[in-house]
Amino acid sequence: MKGKIVIITGTRPEIIKMAPIIHCFREVENLDLYLVHTGQHTDWNMSRVFIEEFELPEPYAYLNINTETQIKQIANILIGLEPILDEIAPDAVMAVGDTNSVLSAAIAANKIGIPFIHVEAGLRSFDMTMPEEVNRIIADHISSLNFPPTNRAASNLLMEGYPHEDIYVVGNPVIDSLIRMKDKAERSGILEDIEASKKPIITVTVHRRENLSRKERMMGIVDGIISLDLGTVVWPVHPHTLSILEKYGLLDKLKEKDNIIMTEPLGYIDFIGLMMRSSVIVTDSGGIQEESTFLGIPCVVVRNNTERPEALETGLSVLAGTDPKRIKYEVIRMSKIGVRPIVENNPFGDGKASIRIVDITLSYLRKGFSQRCETFQEHGPIYAALIANEMLSGRRISEVESTYGVKVISLFKKDGLIDLVRDMREIRQGEMLLVSGERSKISRLLESGSHKV
Template identity: 85%
Template sequence: MKGRIVVVTGTRPEIIKMAPIIHRFRGIKGLDLHIVHTGQHNDWNMSKVFIEEFELPEPNTYLNINTETQIKQIADIIIGLESIFDEVLPDAVMAVGDTNSVLSAAIAANKTGIPFIHVEAGLRSFDMTMPEEVNRIIADRVSSLNFSPTSRAASNLLAEGYPHEDIHVVGNPVIDSLIRMKDKAEKSSILDYLGVYEKPIITVTVHRRENLSRKERMMGIIEGITSLNLGTVIWPVHPHTLSVLEKYELLDKLREKDNIIMTEPLGYIDFIGLMMRSSVIVTDSGGIQEESTFLGVPCVVVRNNTERPEALETGLSVLAGTDPKRIVYEVTRMSKMGIKPIIKDNPFGDGNASIRIVDITLSYLRKGFSQRCETFQEHGPLYAALMVNEMLSGRKISEVESTYRVRVMSLFGKNGFMDLVKSQRELIQGEVILVSGERSRILKLLESGSHQI
């Protein structure tokens, strides 16, 4: 297999999720892999620990982008990536997640005419005040191939009009990494290292910009955490979070509490080991919601929304916002649930996401990426909702699209809920499809007897 792929990372969560994919790519004979680290997490040692733990090669290129403003950071990464793309001449660029590094990679690839592959596509919090929400929407929009972790994420893309043939539900590679490192994490001596013997253990992480950039939210979180009177609170603090706590003069309040231990950021193995020994986790992280669900550790999310609603539906995760009384209530309640691992039918994957991602990517490299350039003979496309009749029932979606030269955008089952649009999916009488196409083509479809909604 001949081909050349540039993989872009910039933060520790991206390294975690990209690690199993990188390992599988490296096992493909004839495939050249160029790894870029943007330096978005500007403490290289923080990333280096993860690279060593996952036995990854050091990046081919380290951009060392260390800027204070988001705009300059994004601009510098795009400029840095452009020169790399010009030199490497990749067949595709891949990134995972919703950071500024991902946004920059997507824009740089699009502007240089290189197919962009987005892993973890379709996540939506429906909160446009979140920088990550804007990043992931733009990355999805310019992507040539979207790998969604769940069916719901794929449904979000379909609802927004993305072509179904380039959306693939694969699971999240974060579960692949967790399964690979779980045995090592079980042997972690992190509690002995920290000198922690009083249980229950409550693990805390806070790093989202939506919290860090608003003092009133951080004050609410800190008041909630310092009001907890059960067990030991362990908080591995990200350097940026530490600087924010100092800026808001909240550090002393935390240090006054004997049951709160603040540590430097932990390596992946020790952090997973800490999670496994916790009775409850308090976090604003998206990835930790996925990991805690797999491990069965109750999770209190200090946000007003989440792009991982599947975690909430398991009952192992709950939104608490930043109201201190609500945080105390939910932590106390969830700490009594006990550990309930979800191995079978885990909503975030079965540990084989990286296999699917690599296999599908290789198939696209062989056949080529779709150009997504529509040609219209009349005007732009119209949209119509049609009920499947007897004539369409039993026909595959791909057959309907080729026969009537329309695109099936969305599919709603007889129960009214959206279902995934797949080329080989057979339509059932009474279902509803949303199609797009030129007026004459939609009229032809209506003449077949389909009922317009």
């Protein structure tokens, strides 16, 4: 098989998550891989240092967009991508996440007629005021192939009418990168480099537009951080965040505190090393919620919602909003939990997401991408909510899936709370299952005595 794939990145998290996928693709014979970087993160420490740390190839093209408004940013990326995609004429375009670079990649590929593949699909905060929420929804629904990281993300796609045959739950490649670089991070001397001697360490990151664009939210976060006197607060500051802190007159307040160390953005290895030495993390980042969950480090999320509710369900992550008193309370409470890594059944994957993504993508390149159906009623996704009766009670999820040829997407206990979908988890009578599969197979499951909701 001879094929060509264009991978588009633009930010630090995208490079981190794409790195293991790129390495897997580079091992495939007769496959030409092109990395295009939009330059959405133009600062060296926000982009190129990660390309070097992960030993990635030099980008085929670097758009170097540098605009302050979202509209101009998206427009410039689209204008820059069109001649590149026309020149390469790839078999598919792939991107990960929910940034303006991802949205632009999806639109450009769609308009030119190239299949778009979305990694980290299906995440939902259900907050349409977030630019990222709009980006990820559009990217999901104009893609030809979606790779949600979790069962809940897959169920979001199904509920929105995306065809189930082009949805594959694979885990998140951010865990692949973390496993790959963990040993190097353990040897990092970051605390000595920044002279953070007083323990415990509290790591802070803030960069979400929903926070940066509102002065009252940033004031609340800063006041909450200033109130922390548990140990040393280390805040690697995103360049845009630094300018916002200066704009709102908050930077001097932070610099006055002896226990707060503000650094330039760190490389991946040093940042993971910093996280591993922290007793608690305060962040508005989505990726850090996943990384901290894998590492078992308590995380206080300075947002009102999250598209990664799986992290909350582990008990290692909590939403604190931007009220300073709530932030301080949650940091103190979560710091007492202690580090406790989730060795088994990590909700964000087992470190093999990139292998699955590459294998499935190659199979699509061989067989061709399916055309979207026009009639939802006739060809739409087939899923159903079932109440388990005595026929299913006591049977493991893996047994039900293999027996009936369906996929259990979500599982709700009798009290209404959602539970993690695990292969060995036994189903109990009265619990509700959201399942996906062919109509005939779901009908067979219903005929077994389950009650349709």
